[in-house]
Amino acid sequence: xxxxxVHTKPHPLYPTDEQPSAAVPAPLIHVNxxxxxYGDRPAFQDVTLSIGPGGITALVGPSGCGKTSFLTxxxxxxxxxxxxxxxxxxxxENLDVxxxxxxxxxxxxxxxxxxxxxxxxPLSIQNxxxxxxxxxxxxxxxxIAHTTETVLQGVGxxxxxxxxxxSPALALSGGQQQxxxxxxxxxxxxxxxxxxxxxxxxxPLSSGLVEDLIVNLRGRYMxxxxxxxxxxxxxxxxxxxxxxxxxxxxxxxxxxxxxxLFEAPRDAxxxxxxxxxxx
Amino acid sequence: xxxxxxxxxxxxxxxxxILVWGTAALVTATFCWLLGDIVWHGLSHLSWTFLTTSPExxxxxxxxxxxxxxxxxxxxVCLTVSLxxxxxxxxxLAEFTSDHSLFxxxxxxxxxxxxxxxxxxxxxxxxxFFCKTLGLGFSILSGGLTLACMVLPILIRSTEEGFRAxxxxxxxxxxxxxxxxxxxxxxxxxxxxxxxxxxxLILGIGRAIAETAALIFTSGYVDxxxxxxxxxxxxxxxxIFDLSMNVSGGDANAYASTLVLVILLLAINGTAAWLxxxxxxxxxxxx
Numbered sequence: 001x002x003x004x005x006v007h008t009k010p011h012p013l014y015p016t017d018e019q020p021s022a023a024v025p026a027p028l029i030h031v032n033x034x035x036x037x038y039g040d041r042p043a044f045q046d047v048t049l050s051i052g053p054g055g056i057t058a059l060v061g062p063s064g065c066g067k068t069s070f071l072t073x074x075x076x077x078x079x080x081x082x083x084x085x086x087x088x089x090x091x092x093e094n095l096d097v098x099x100x101x102x103x104x105x106x107x108x109x110x111x112x113x114x115x116x117x118x119x120x121x122p123l124s125i126q127n128x129x130x131x132x133x134x135x136x137x138x139x140x141x142x143x144i145a146h147t148t149e150t151v152l153q154g155v156g157x158x159x160x161x162x163x164x165x166x167s168p169a170l171a172l173s174g175g176q177q178q179x180x181x182x183x184x185x186x187x188x189x190x191x192x193x194x195x196x197x198x199x200x201x202x203x204p205l206s207s208g209l210v211e212d213l214i215v216n217l218r219g220r221y222m223x224x225x226x227x228x229x230x231x232x233x234x235x236x237x238x239x240x241x242x243x244x245x246x247x248x249x250x251x252x253x254x255x256x257x258x259x260x261l262f263e264a265p266r267d268a269x270x271x272x273x274x275x276x277x278x279x
Numbered sequence: 280x281x282x283x284x285x286x287x288x289x290x291x292x293x294x295x296x297i298l299v300w301g302t303a304a305l306v307t308a309t310f311c312w313l314l315g316d317i318v319w320h321g322l323s324h325l326s327w328t329f330l331t332t333s334p335e336x337x338x339x340x341x342x343x344x345x346x347x348x349x350x351x352x353x354x355x356v357c358l359t360v361s362l363x364x365x366x367x368x369x370x371x372l373a374e375f376t377s378d379h380s381l382f383x384x385x386x387x388x389x390x391x392x393x394x395x396x397x398x399x400x401x402x403x404x405x406x407x408f409f410c411k412t413l414g415l416g417f418s419i420l421s422g423g424l425t426l427a428c429m430v431l432p433i434l435i436r437s438t439e440e441g442f443r444a445x446x447x448x449x450x451x452x453x454x455x456x457x458x459x460x461x462x463x464x465x466x467x468x469x470x471x472x473x474x475x476x477x478x479x480l481i482l483g484i485g486r487a488i489a490e491t492a493a494l495i496f497t498s499g500y501v502d503x504x505x506x507x508x509x510x511x512x513x514x515x516x517x518x519i520f521d522l523s524m525n526v527s528g529g530d531a532n533a534y535a536s537t538l539v540l541v542i543l544l545l546a547i548n549g550t551a552a553w554l555x556x557x558x559x560x561x562x563x564x565x566x
Contacts (some may be wrong), residue, residue: 106457119449119452119466122467136457188456
């Protein structure tokens with residue numbers, strides 16, 4: 001069983017015409033002239049970029065170049081930050097992300113997010129998965145149990161936790177917590193998964209497990225991952241975008257396939273960063 | 280480490296230990312002495328009859344039945360009014376108001392000032408507003424509402440701290456899962472803020488149940504059994520004050536009443552802690 005199997009039968013979470021399925025190519029993200037300010041301070045400016053379809057896109061660059069801010073603009077988590085202003089255009093599938101009338105709840109169902117630090121809710125393992133499902137209208141206990149097993153299998157956690165689904169999620173190890181968070185996001189059948197350095201707070205072994213999991217998601221979900229770990233980006237990414245700080249604000253310097261960006265960068269800055277001479 | 284074993288160094292260590300332990304012992308001893316005195320003098324007069332019968336001869340004889348009922352009614356009115364307003368305001372301040380907004384700063388500053396206002400001022404305000412302006416007269420309702428005003432600042436501020444202590448990543452991860460703010464508030468933030476609420480509640484109840492000055496002007500000191508919330512009723516603390524200051528020969532019953540007050544306070548605090556703990560474990564499972 002894999003998480004995408006959830007979609008093969010009518011899923012009550014989605015109206016049937018909206019169901020993403022393996023047959024439909026993953027959506028495109030179009031970003032046009034995007035800028036983000038915290039108060040008067042710009043985090044990044046004039047980013048124009050297209051992502052997808054499918055595959056894993058890595059956003060790389062030094063700290064403070066606006067990668068994480070860029071990620072949070074995609075699912076409008078920026079709404080939660082007082083004084084944060086986003087201008088420009090983002091389109092995901094047919095959704096005009098920044099339009100005021102856009103239903104952010106629907107957007108965030110479509111675009112899941114994994115954070116740097118694993119952040120399961122202080123609930124049981126089971127409730128971490130069933131609470132969001134119930135809130136999105138899935139009431140049938142059989143369906144919930146089915147989805148729980150499917151997504152936990154999908155992240156390789158089922159065998160480790162199937163006998164203690166009612167124990168606290170916070171008692172799991174860091175790596176298990178992160179995989180639970182990924183399962184929690186997958187349970188809502190998103191089309192896009194945003195990952196903000198999902199491995200950097202984990203020990204090497206757990207980090208490896210989560211990395212393998214991300215590779216496994218390729219093709220079924222569109223993954224956009226921020227990472228400081230260039231070796232990891234090189235290992236897993238299909239496409240890459242390189243950010244850099246210029247004049248006190250983040251700028252997108254170069255995009256391309258991962259191979260092209262890492263092996264034959266066009267920009268001198270990229271080349272210097274990749275080779276470890278700068279950043 | 281030659282210095283570590285030198286005599287002066289050792290003497291200083293000893294002195295520090297004695298000071299630290301001595302202070303702790305002094306505080307504990309004061310509390311034990313107080314409690315011991317109350318138990319010693321009060322326990323012999325404490326009985327079921329004392330708790331259920333009416334006071335006689337200005338309280339020298341008889342029990343504290345009506346006074347106990349009035350006290351609990353006043354406390355009930357106080358909590359019924361202050362809990363929803365308190366939690367509501369705390370949510371507004373912690374979740375929907377930015378730290379730097381004028382509204383937030385003004386409200387917090389006002390609450391901090393109110394928390395430090397002497398209770399007699401609350402009593403006079405209650406008398407002027409609830410008893411006279413609203414025409415509630417000397418009544419349990421006036422007393423309870425006055426206490427609610429007094430308790431609210433503490434309750435709001437500590438509940439607000441409870442909300443602020445909830446890690447920000449709960450809010451972010453909930454939002455990222457497409458959960459609404461209301462859902463997040465009810466299912467995640469509120470249960471996680473319960474410890475803060477509880478601290479406020481215990482401090483508030485402690486302040487309310489021991490209050491004398493604010494109640495003399497509002498709920499009055501009639502020691503009959505109250506028939507409704509609009510009746511005047513004498514609170515336990517006022518009864519104790521009256522017995523020990525105004526009634527000669529009332530000392531024995533004053534001690535017994537004090538013991539009841541202390542037991543009541545401990546029981547309410549214990550119950551609140553127990554309920555919160557139970558509620559918390561049903562909703563929130565931590566390690």
